[in-house]
Amino acid sequence: MTDGDAHGAKDLLVVFGITGDLARKMTLRALYRLERRQLLDCRVIGVASTEMSTAQLVEHARTAVADSGETLDDAVFRRFADRLTYVHGDVLDDALYARIADEVGPGAKPLFYLEMPPALFGPIVEHLGAAGLLRDASVAVEKPFGHDLASARELNARLRALLDEDQLLRVDHFLGKEPVIELEYLRFANPALAGLWDRGSVSAVQITMAEDFGVEDRGKFYDAVGALRDVVQNHLLQVLALVAMEPPAGADADSLRDKKAELLKAVRAVDPAQCVRGQYDGYRQIPGVAHDSQTETFVALRLEIDNWRWAEVPFFLRAGKNMPVRATEVRLMLRRAPRLPFLPSPAQAERNQIVLRIDPDPGLRLQLVAQDGESWRPVHLDASFARDLGEPLEPYERLLHSALAGEHSLFTREDSVEESWRIVQPLIDAPPPLHSYQPGSLGPAEAQQLLHGHPGWHQPWTGSDGKQPGGPAGPGR
Numbered sequence: 001m002t003d004g005d006a007h008g009a010k011d012l013l014v015v016f017g018i019t020g021d022l023a024r025k026m027t028l029r030a031l032y033r034l035e036r037r038q039l040l041d042c043r044v045i046g047v048a049s050t051e052m053s054t055a056q057l058v059e060h061a062r063t064a065v066a067d068s069g070e071t072l073d074d075a076v077f078r079r080f081a082d083r084l085t086y087v088h089g090d091v092l093d094d095a096l097y098a099r100i101a102d103e104v105g106p107g108a109k110p111l112f113y114l115e116m117p118p119a120l121f122g123p124i125v126e127h128l129g130a131a132g133l134l135r136d137a138s139v140a141v142e143k144p145f146g147h148d149l150a151s152a153r154e155l156n157a158r159l160r161a162l163l164d165e166d167q168l169l170r171v172d173h174f175l176g177k178e179p180v181i182e183l184e185y186l187r188f189a190n191p192a193l194a195g196l197w198d199r200g201s202v203s204a205v206q207i208t209m210a211e212d213f214g215v216e217d218r219g220k221f222y223d224a225v226g227a228l229r230d231v232v233q234n235h236l237l238q239v240l241a242l243v244a245m246e247p248p249a250g251a252d253a254d255s256l257r258d259k260k261a262e263l264l265k266a267v268r269a270v271d272p273a274q275c276v277r278g279q280y281d282g283y284r285q286i287p288g289v290a291h292d293s294q295t296e297t298f299v300a301l302r303l304e305i306d307n308w309r310w311a312e313v314p315f316f317l318r319a320g321k322n323m324p325v326r327a328t329e330v331r332l333m334l335r336r337a338p339r340l341p342f343l344p345s346p347a348q349a350e351r352n353q354i355v356l357r358i359d360p361d362p363g364l365r366l367q368l369v370a371q372d373g374e375s376w377r378p379v380h381l382d383a384s385f386a387r388d389l390g391e392p393l394e395p396y397e398r399l400l401h402s403a404l405a406g407e408h409s410l411f412t413r414e415d416s417v418e419e420s421w422r423i424v425q426p427l428i429d430a431p432p433p434l435h436s437y438q439p440g441s442l443g444p445a446e447a448q449q450l451l452h453g454h455p456g457w458h459q460p461w462t463g464s465d466g467k468q469p470g471g472p473a474g475p476g477r
Ligand SMILES: NC(=O)C1=CN([C@@H]2O[C@H](COP(=O)(O)OP(=O)(O)OC[C@H]3O[C@@H](n4cnc5c(N)ncnc54)[C@H](OP(=O)(O)O)[C@@H]3O)[C@@H](O)[C@H]2O)C=CC1
Pocket: 016, 017, 018, 019, 020, 021, 022, 023, 025, 047, 048, 049, 050, 051, 089, 090, 091, 092, 114, 115, 116, 117, 118, 142, 143, 144
């Protein structure tokens, strides 16, 4: 995608929250990797309230990169360290912005990246505006963007009072994942897939995000959020938009974002009766979690899209912590073949399926059936993107690089964000009952009933050998 936005490329990165958890785990590593690839070409100013020197920030960065599992190349790290400056102070204090302005200097085109508590997004942008720092700038904000529809609208209004839409980049790291980006190309560049991608061939779609770990040390954060807000409203609805949208009419960022927004507008708000919430046993014992918490660590729901392509094709989404596997995938269940006199009954065969695996080991699987004596057995045509296409940039590398290059197709637009909140808002207003589930299971049994009349939840595609955890997929799927 190319981008014709008026604000274009940036020549300076200012990271608010450089001492925080996200910077330690993701940002510093991503910047180091961009340096190694010779894709980082600007100064980096870190901002936070901890009092320390630039030399101490450099040591913090060195530890963070090493702890992330990277093998440190000293020459690369020195180049990266030479770009770093640290400015400390309270982001609510005017004096901090005078110091930032001094560091930014005249004529710069900065990208301000806010990895900060979300309540500070508005005040920071207002201070940057008052200090005259927004004119040639872009601002990237981390998730979450609001905690419901009203707060997302409020935040949009507050930020848009000072920033044009094309100056504002809302980060959703799923949009930096290679297989998620690939969706647009796979779908529209391959007639073999494009011809199957509608209600004529597809009977249902399953989108799964299973994580094989719990909430661990994030109890306080997670208990106020839950699975719906943490990953469904943002990551999974963005994936759904890319799976179901019409082809973009142009190559610019807004052509893509127009189609995603159009699709999300056609998604009905979720009926709470079509949602199952779960909480794994033991969750309430985690530090920071309320002893009577009603927060879901698992959610499954059914969505309907009111357009010609997808009418009457349910989209089933589920996301959960403490599942038996880590797997994020999109699975299109195709319609059955007709009954033919020379074939075993198609009712006994597994459906043909197209599976896009997002994590881990991104790839594409086509599941067919072959005759096996008097019956059927599934056969798989599997592609691994890394094997065939090489190792991609990691999501935060790609997003930071795109943001600095002024390329905005990988960031969510105001309309999509608000549509996503509209879709899930009924579940926030009237949360369905909470069911418990065993850690290491695929969620509460009630989640199966949601798919009544359709093929049940499929075991995620794990490994490359066609075997699935928990045994075969079972009949009637
Ligand atoms: N952590 C993660 O894995 C993920 C986080 N995010 C999002 O990223 C953002 C940051 O999260 P995270 O890194 O975990 O948060 P942390 O609490 O770990 O870090 C917050 C950062 O903000 C700084 N800060 C807070 N208040 C002030 C202030 N008044 N003045 C100056 N600096 C301040 C802190 O600086 P100091 O400590 O020096 O005071 C620190 O650098 C949030 O929006 C979060 O939702 C998104 C995806 C994943």
